[in-house]
Amino acid sequence: MNLKRLRRELRKLDAGIVASERDGCVLLEGEVDDYATAFAAGKLAVDKDRYLGVLNDIKVRGFEQKVSLPAESDHSLDGVKCDVLVIGGGITGCAVARELRRHQLSVLLVEKGPDVASGQSSRNGGVVHVGVNFSKGSQKLRYCVRGNAMYRKLAHDLHVPYENKGQVTFARTKVEMLALEYVHRTALDKGVVGTKVMDRDELRKVEPSVPEWSVGGLFMGTGGITSPYLMTIALAENAVENGATVALNTAVLDMKVKDGLIVEVSTNRGTIRPKAVVNAAGVYADVIAQMADDRTFTIHPRVGTNIVMDKKAGWMVNTSMGKTPFTLTPKQLEDVPADLFSRAKAMVASASSHTKGIALIHTVDGNVLVGPNADEVPDREDTSTSREVVEKILRSQQEVQGAVSASDIIAYFTGVRSPTYEEDFVVRPGIRTRNVFEAAGIQSPGLTAAPAIAVDIASWVCDYLSDAMDVLSNKSFNPVRQASPVLAGLSLEERDLLVHENPDYGEIVCRCEEISKGEILDVLRSPLPVYTVDAVKRRCRPGMGRCQGAFCLPAVMRIIADEAGIAYQDVVKGDSRARIVFGPTKEGKGTLL
Amino acid sequence: MKSEYDVVVIGGGPAGLSSAIAAAQDGAQVLVVEREAQLGGILKQCVHDGFGLTRYGEALTGPEYAERDIDEVRVLGVEEALSTFVLEARGVDCGVELTLSNRDGIHHVKAAALVLATGCRERTARQIQIHGDRPSGIMTAGCAQNLVNLQGMLPGKRVVILGSGDIGLIMARRLTLEGAEVVGVYEAKKKVSGLVRNVVQCLDDFGIPLHLSTTVTRAFGRERLEAVEVCQVDDTLRPIAGTEELIKCDTLIVSVGLIPENELAASLGIEMCQQTRGPLVDQGFQTLAKGIFSAGNSLSVNDLVDYVSEGGARAGHAAAAHALGTHQRAKNLIRVDVGERLSSCVPQLVDLNGDLSRVVFYLRSDGDYPEGRVIMRSGSRELAYKRLKPVHQAETIRIEADLTELDGDILAMLI
Missing domain, CATH: 3.50.50.60 (FAD/NAD(P)-binding domain)
Known part of the structure; x- marks a missing residue:
């Protein structure tokens, strides 16, 4: 809508909101009482034909974003020059850094957190998406389809678990089946292959856990699952193996932009002088874009909680499954008046929620993930969980799989998605600033899309840099990551041989997940070693099982301390302030010392 | 080998x-x-x-x-x-x-x-629905005990303990002796879960407050734990809205079963x-x-x-x-059922080819009672009898029975 009409509409929301046009975007300013109003204003202002995007700078009274910054402060990166600086160690940034090393470019990736995959890249369901639900012409669709096609080889090269068991959505009625038939027919047009509408019996062959109420559904053969954090870590490690540098606990604080070029990037570790900058900063991508004078969008945090079920519940789902977005389950229908209008309204409301309707996921580790929900929140770092949300997710997913039970819960986690108001990716070269490249607004299907996004970004960066220098291809680039053995995947004979080579593989440290000391040491000796309990946990699982580390934490800390050559009390959970112990006890000795 | x-x-x-x-x-x-x-x-x-x-x-x-x-x-x-x-x-x-x-x-x-x-x-903090943030400083009592006693390390300075089981009570004392301040022990149930002697020796003697019918519902802190929210619970152990209270602490130790x-x-x-x-x-x-x-x-x-x-x-x-x-x-085993006011019994079966003269049973009551009598019966025959004063749910009831003459399945009860 035009500015005049938008202003009129915004006044209905809150008289304090001011709308104007700036640099091809619509800018919202002012101050309101609650976040819902600020969010609603942002949504109202979306007009993709008229504007590049919404810049929502409306302040919410009483809320100020607290940005967690690393405790570290030094000059280790001061004066460093590089060809490309990648900001953000999520899956997109790590994929870009790796892709860039196919060329002879110096690549530095900075990540504000204590490890790569510190944000949403480690806090999602790990689904390699199909793409049917994205609209034609969207970047989400394009990169999802391209990324999906790259996954098998990528996972194979990087030695990351990936399974292609497909994805299933269930329909309750014949009418819904017709709608799925339509989805199926438009899929090919969108470039999505491998979809099939199946009746109940056929569906049961791919997904034995079809709910009672379902008459059938859509099977999507290209759907898969991976481990999102292992994939991110593997991309980072392979980037490092190929010569990229990764600096953790490093936050970008400011930039100096001169004549349409970023000339300096200041961090808590000194000022870096890159020739090109890639913005893959996740929930803070708009803040970084603003620093680079290239902002055309606003990130509005959207949280989602997933529940992790014990491996014992693994039988409950074979694929990734859920109801169609517009399906109302029998239980939901109980709360909706029986007339057609009410039902249609409820279906539309259900369909416009921002999850892909994935309800239960069989993870590559054999656990079941239940969730996620989607809630708009003001805080970009609010990864807290709540009992209400967990219970709500359980209740709704019990509709899909009746066996889902609270007693199988071993953990739950919340991730913060980073959508723009336009609800599409912003993957492009800079508009006003020539040496910035945006990989922003990346939320689901970001895990799927990342490899394809990385290809485009790397190619644009090379094009840009070739104007001023020779960009040679890196002949020694090796796409295959040197992976260490995963004992659980070996035969007993292979394991025995391995133990004879290295006895550490025979010593089991984590009893729940059966992880050996050798596997933990491998992680600590990787190309990108991170000497924290969380880093070890994500990479090889001690602490992820049913005891949640109660048994193995003290032992894992000992291994980390010995390997890193640090004192026991200096072993932390993740961030350097996340101490686990405060030093020796009064008596100063344990019976083991 | x-x-x-x-x-x-x-x-x-x-x-x-x-x-x-x-x-x-x-x-x-x-x-x-x-x-x-x-x-x-x-x-x-x-x-x-x-x-x-x-x-x-x-x-x-x-x-x-x-x-x-x-x-x-x-x-x-x-x-x-x-x-x-x-x-x-x-x-x-x-x-x-x-x-x-x-x-x-x-x-x-x-x-x-x-x-x-x-x-x-x-049981872990996650299993009992403690929500909020996920900082360091939240651990089970056994893990804390390992850190203190085996590694010689202090896991916290200002500690809240959830659960009044024996390990929780013992860790309250241990951490106090090692120089930590234990702010309080919280128990969702109406009664202490651990042994009475541990309440006296581990809490009372050190002036550590015990809060019954109260549980921890949320944790706060980005890196290390900074505070927990405690909340009173109703008879079904669900938090009562409006009773939330914030307790500053750097450590939460859970001892909840x-x-x-x-x-x-x-x-x-x-x-x-x-x-x-x-x-x-x-x-x-x-x-x-x-x-x-x-x-x-x-x-x-x-x-x-x-x-x-x-x-x-x-x-x-x-x-x-x-x-x-x-x-x-023996091919067929005799069943031992638990009746009134008992929650479990070990063994649950009797092998007639095994020793029957002095069979030991370990029973648990389903609650605390001022007094009670444990009776084991087989048909009309009384196999064992024991008077208890008081009966604690937390304490195993050990009883010996002579099963040499049986009259069908066995029933144990507390009356």
Whole structure:
């Protein structure tokens, strides 16, 4: 809508909101009482034909974003020059850094957190998406389809678990089946292959856990699952193996932009002088874009909680499954008046929620993930969980799989998605600033899309840099990551041989997940070693099982301390302030010392 | 390590040690498989005293108590496989075959009889729906106990403890002695879960407040824990809105129950008891899988190590008898049901070919009562009777019964 009409509409929301046009975007300013109003204003202002995007700078009274910054402060990166600086160690940034090393470019990736995959890249369901639900012409669709096609080889090269068991959505009625038939027919047009509408019996062959109420559904053969954090870590490690540098606990604080070029990037570790900058900063991508004078969008945090079920519940789902977005389950229908209008309204409301309707996921580790929900929140770092949300997710997913039970819960986690108001990716070269490249607004299907996004970004960066220098291809680039053995995947004979080579593989440290000391040491000796309990946990699982580390934490800390050559009390959970112990006890000795 | 043993005991804690001793005393070739580098199990980190009052009539520390059994194990020539982990167990003709992993390689060992003494694990903060942030400083009591007593490290300075089970109470005292400030112990139930003596010795003596019908609902803190939200709960243990209170602390220790570790038993397809969450066993602690026995906290969670040892010995003797062919279990087993005011009973079955003259039962009440009488009956026949004053849910009721003359299934009740 035009500015005049938008202003009129915004006044209905809150008289304090001011709308104007700036640099091809619509800018919202002012101050309101609650976040819902600020969010609603942002949504109202979306007009993709008229504007590049919404810049929502409306302040919410009483809320100020607290940005967690690393405790570290030094000059280790001061004066460093590089060809490309990648900001953000999520899956997109790590994929870009790796892709860039196919060329002879110096690549530095900075990540504000204590490890790569510190944000949403480690806090999602790990689904390699199909793409049917994205609209034609969207970047989400394009990169999802391209990324999906790259996954098998990528996972194979990087030695990351990936399974292609497909994805299933269930329909309750014949009418819904017709709608799925339509989805199926438009899929090919969108470039999505491998979809099939199946009746109940056929569906049961791919997904034995079809709910009672379902008459059938859509099977999507290209759907898969991976481990999102292992994939991110593997991309980072392979980037490092190929010569990229990764600096953790490093936050970008400011930039100096001169004549349409970023000339300096200041961090808590000194000022870096890159020739090109890639913005893959996740929930803070708009803040970084603003620093680079290239902002055309606003990130509005959207949280989602997933529940992790014990491996014992693994039988409950074979694929990734859920109801169609517009399906109302029998239980939901109980709360909706029986007339057609009410039902249609409820279906539309259900369909416009921002999850892909994935309800239960069989993870590559054999656990079941239940969730996620989607809630708009003001805080970009609010990864807290709540009992209400967990219970709500359980209740709704019990509709899909009746066996889902609270007693199988071993953990739950919340991730913060980073959508723009336009609800599409912003993957492009800079508009006003020539040496910035945006990989922003990346939320689901970001895990799927990342490899394809990385290809485009790397190619644009090379094009840009070739104007001023020779960009040679890196002949020694090796796409295959040197992976260490995963004992659980070996035969007993292979394991025995391995133990004879290295006895550490025979010593089991984590009893729940059966992880050996050798596997933990491998992680600590990787190309990108991170000497924290969380880093070890994500990479090889001690602490992820049913005891949640109660048994193995003290032992894992000992291994980390010995390997890193640090004192026991200096072993932390993740961030350097996340101490686990405060030093020796009064008596100063344990019976083991 | 040999490739065959009469009896293999999995777990070198008090239950496993007693089983191994008993089986070796009866002439069986015994192997104890222990995951850790030393025998003793959880006793290694229980440096407080009070162990052995029933068995030895003296108050020993955990390590002292374990040492006596370890000495005995060594005198008897029981073989030890330390730092050794069981990867797989599967039933084969006349026994069980185990796949073990240690620094020497992968080993296959056959046992004519197997004793599962795998202990228990703690319920975690996540399992009891503590929400909010996920900083460091939230751990189970057993983990904190390991850090303090085995690693010699202080896990917190200002500590909140959730759960009034024995480990929670003991850790309140231990942390106070080590220089931490324990702000309070919170218990969702209306009554203390641990032993009365521990409330007196661990909380009252140190002026640590105990808050009943109150639980921890949220944790706050980005890196290290900064505070927890506590909340009163209703009769169904659900938080009551409006009663939230913020308590500043850097550590939350949860001691909210123990769960028998029976993953190995489950992989062997052993039938479980819903009440104890351990296998169903007869009076020799033989499970329904022939030749597989269960003892200690993996059979049912105990309050006293003395009972663990007593039961372990019973399992060891029975396992040896099975392995050496001196005992064959009867085809049909007699059921022991729990009636009024009792929540569980071990053993749940009686083997008529086994020893019937002095069968020991371990019972648990379903609540606290000022007094009560435990009666065991078979048909019209009274098998055992015991008067209790008071009855604590937290305390095991040990009762001996003469089962030489039975009149059908057995019923235990508390009236």
